[in-house]
Amino acid sequence: MAVGLLVASAGPAAAQSRPTGHVSLFLDYLPNRQDTVEWRSRLFVEEEIEPSPSLRITLSGFAEGLLSRRPVPDASGRELGTTRVTDGLFRVQDANVELTIGKLDVLAGFARVVWGKLDELQPSDVINPLDVSKFFFEGRNEARLPVALVRARVFIRDDVTFEGIYVPAFRRGRFDQLDEPTSPFNLAAGVAVIRDEPAFTFENAQGGIRISSTAARVDWSVSAYRGFEPFGFFTTVPVAPGIQETHPRFTMIAGDFEAVRGEWGIRGEAAAFVDDNFQSADGRVVEGQSVEAGAGIDRRAGLYTLSFTVLYHHESYDETLIGADGPERRRNDVSLITSADRTFSREKYRTRMFAVYNPSETSAFVRGILTASLRDNLSLEGSLGWFISSGRDLVGRFSDDDFAYARLKYYF
DSSP: OHHHHHHHTSOHHHHTOOOEEEEEEEEEEETTTTSEEEEEEEEEEEEEEEEETTEEEEEEEEEEEEEEEEEEEOTTSOEEEEEEEEEEEEEEEEEEEEEEETTEEEEEEEEOOOOOOSSSOOTTOOSSOBBHHHHHHHOHHHHBOOEEEEEEEEEEETTEEEEEEEEOSOOOOBSOSSSGGGOTTOTTTTSOEEEEOOOSSGGGOEEEEEEEEEETTEEEEEEEEEEEOSSOEEEEOTTSSSEEEEOOEEEEEEEEEEEEETTEEEEEEEEEEEEEEEEETTTEEEEEEEEEEEEEEEEEETTEEEEEEEEEEEEEEEEEEEETTEEEEEEEEEEEEEEEEEEETTTTEEEEEEEEEETTTTEEEEEEEEEEEEETTEEEEEEEEEEESOOSSTGGGGTTOOEEEEEEEEEO
């Protein structure tokens, strides 16, 4: 309501502006999911209004539709056949007001705030939950779901910023925003789930702080955040059919840095989850701690942009957890992430290769994208995504979700 009143009072200059956005037509195919075929259409509109130099209003939203042939899972998750699934939705993407008064900057409303420096797999990027289908189809930037928040930043000096974030209401992560129960990306498809989400109360607020600075041409920050797990953990319910999904608390302390040395970009990030939660195969949620730390480099070389990242993950449990290989008290993983981008014909064509490999789980994800600019405001994109083997890490859990898609996108 506050955003709407500000828009209405923005004056003639705001009334003359034209919103921007895009229309996309998206066709995807998943061969290992009973030959799933989906047609997704999307209209996205965004408007930025600046009634004064110190006030900016951002409004955006989208309408999306689905026409598909998806698998029909039974209670054990086994796919029995396919069925026609349709769905549609309208969502607000961003609806926020940003006010700057001297050295104070305040953002309030529905927004997305990015913490961390690594590419795609950012350990400290915990404020906004993710849409899994968009994460694999379009990347982390498009997958972030907005949350209601208030962010205040104080620019103490030109090179020092203090940031505080308050998130009053919980929003869970989604496997898919279009008919999630039948989505091929839904890990709990076919299972009767009793949801137990944190209520909208003062005690269930989330929030954190972050201090950013620059020293010796290195941008760095340290942060802390206390929130709820965006994707639920499951426990068996003996008196009711199905399983119960809960979202326990976590606490994170993190740091990151970024620097440029000649032609090289250097990035690093680490997050310690001092209060963390893990799923046990026997229907328990086990408390413990985890650490994710990574370092990456990237370089522009002619028409190529290359990057490489090593990400280390450690888990330790307060009690014995039942995993895929039996009882265990800790686990370690190392993931290797690489990407290569190249442009052709004066940037009319662009290719991107992205790969994640986990040696200990022998799981991997490889994705190739080709984008052709048909006109200044019209592009055609095709992509292939291949999941190699299964595992307990992020990509290993989606080993049956190989995909191919084509998307036509018109910008206005």
